[in-house]
Amino acid sequence: MQSPLIKKLIDAFTCLPGVGPKSAQRMAYNLLERNRGGGMHLSSALQAAMEGVHHCQRCRDFTESTLCGICQSERRDKSLLCIVESPADVIAIEATGGFQGTYFVLMGHLSPLDGIGPEDIGLDQLKRLINEESPSEVILATNSTVEGEATAHFIAELLKGTNIELSRIASGVPLGGELEYIDGGTLMHSFSGRKPYTS
């Protein structure tokens, strides 16, 4: 007996990550009951973003222009190239304010079982970029997961023979972390990756 428009809206909401039928229903009714303006605003923001946002020609991050803001900027150090898996990683690193180099966004990681190979994560483009710009250091900042490590390893193999310095972000106990509550894998990693103590 539900109105077809509401049914369609609830269905459409379930395409969002982490939204099942129950939350979708809650979202639909909440907008209809209390916030139609917000709903219309979300509708137009969605359309504008889906149509207007594409990939930066240099780094593959999302942008509305040919080049993204970071790639356009004169202030960024192009000799330092940081490879990440997703645009959200760029935002997380930018939020720290501690990195002044540029990025290359893979938009995923290698996953042969899902049919995601080197071309799908833009490794051809990465190779061309490195040939053109020849950065002095490439930082492999893929996730510290099995797939992320495998992708980092693959890229490292790809860049073998060039005289580019390759580095991998450190993994170990998070700042403020207590050893008692850290998982065994991380703890072993932080032991094998130990460094000379400097005070």
Add this chain to the structure above:
Amino acid sequence: MQSPLIKKLIDAFTCLPGVGPKSAQRMAYNLLERNRGGGMHLSSALQAAMEGVHHCQRCRDFTESTLCGICQSERRDKSLLCIVESPADVIAIEATGGFQGTYFVLMGHLSPLDGIGPEDIGLDQLKRLINEESPSEVILATNSTVEGEATAHFIAELLKGTNIELSRIASGVPLGGELEYIDGGTLMHSFSGRKPYTS
């Protein structure tokens, strides 16, 4: 450095209930990376619903027509009127398949502190409806919360002096519930509301 269109989209997502900045970002990037079609579909479903859905003239439930499907139906028993707080309650009751009467949807509950009075929950319209249709029984199916009980009480007062049978849905231990894990309030309610045992 984030694209303005993406920023706007993330902002717009936070108008949804239970969606904070972090989930909003995840939703925006998920759609952009993996499901642009789904995003466009959501956009048009939103616009259609926000513009096309309004209230049923008889019961105040959401509908695209003058009367909702239940009010239009010839099969529903108009002598039985069930008063609920929200359209989601109608769906929950309809899903049980056990109720053949019609509804009146308050679209909220009395809440003097929030400035929600009798007119805001359509009690004028309810009175008119009852005068016109003079149902034999009105079921008060507002939530079993303080506000829901207060609203039920207010409506009961309103209908005093008419010869309509008034009932309130039972509250007590849920089916399959174990007494050990039921809160004290519910347990006391199920004792004070006990009925003669029939096998």
